[in-house]
């Protein structure tokens with residue numbers, strides 16, 4: 319019998335929210351024209367784009383002219399980092415960032431250093447929490463143009479001390495960029511940032527839509543060739559139907575966020591405690607308290623991460639992993655490395671609106687046997 | 702940086718978790734206080750060998766290049 323499938327990788331992409339599907343279908347019919355043209359169908363597209371921007375801005379509590387749509391969370395992060403550095407190049411060429419940023423931020427940082435700039439990485443502790451003293455030292459150093467902090471870890475779920483980090487930045491006169499991809503649509507983002515990015519597919523919007531918010535008064539300059547669309551912040555035609563769906567589903571997800579968090583937090587607690595109790599030699603990682611409501615990560619000693627992913631997939635479970643054997647670069651996750659926790663046999667489970675208690679129970683019932691079988695095959699039982 | 706090891710375990714070319722498994726097999730066979738050098742070039746070994754020492758209450762002495770040093774504590 320083929321097991322029914324249980325999707326547990328919402329942190330990569332949540333299944334499309336019903337509101338997103340509805341809005342997408344309607345906008346495919348109604349929003350295909352170019353919003354910048356001057357005929358009737360174009361004006362209709364312009365109205366849809368303006369309404370989407372207003373809805374998204376309202377949900378985030380920002381002004382519509384501060385918000386631009388991008389072609390992904392990755393592009394938004396690139397713009398945030400490179401544009402933030404460019405806008406402040408007279409202040410210096412130092413980028414401060416945590417050691418657990420998303421690869422999109424790290425890749426932008428690499429481009430910055432390849433061009434002669436400097437990047438200062440701030441460590442985290444074993445639970446994946448930013449070292450605030452080290453952050454303070456780094457941000458108050460000379461020549462700092464921008465500081466970047468992920469709002470909550472996409473790999474281990476630990477929520478970062480954004481407000482405290484922002485206070486340090488404000489005192490030093492350094493703008494703070496917050497990558498809130500895992501937080502937007504799930505919990506309120508703390509205040510104090512100057513630039514923020516998010517990704518629609520994380521809250522049930524379609525893939526290929528990102529948000530870039532640049533607060534008024536922030537020195538930010540587009541790193542791209544000139545283009546007047548999206549207030550000059552993101553070049554290229556926006557995918558309007560997808561943008562409309564993203565904004566509609568963001569509003570729906572944010573309206574349900576508190577109830578969803580109250581439903582998912584105890585399910586994640588259950589996974590944390592049952593995995594620790596019922597799978598021998600497992601390390602459940604990340605902050606057990608200050609964490610995202612929907613995400614949990616653990617590592618199984620002596621187990622090959624890729625083999626574990628495939629074994630889970632054969633039983634119908636879709637999860638992701640930070641183990642080196644599952645990455646194209648064959649390097650372990652830099653997040654697990656920065657935390658100093660076991661990187662092999664790693665599994666990240668992330669829940670969404672369609673995840674049920676029965677799904678979680680089935681996962682918890684099957685996981686110990688799957689891990690035990692893999693250990694038996696590898697001959698590592700009793701080590 | 703580290704004293705001469707009592708034994709060397711060559712895990713070069715092996716992918717994680719194999720070097721950690723080799724370490725877990727070998728270390729308990731050495732006397733308490735003995736130092737094992739694990740040669741492993743998989744980047745994950747630099748993360749996972751110290752993590753294993755923490756989980757198993759063994760002493761991680763440090764890494765230089767692809768050489769990871771562990772002392773049997775118990």
Ligand SMILES: Cc1ncc(COP(=O)(O)O)c(C=O)c1O
Pocket residue numbers: 329330390391392393395420422468471472497498499500517518519526527528
């Ligand atoms: C924290 C974080 N930032 C950025 C991104 C990139 O977003 P996207 O997948 O839309 O490019 C992701 C998702 O992969 C993420 O989790």
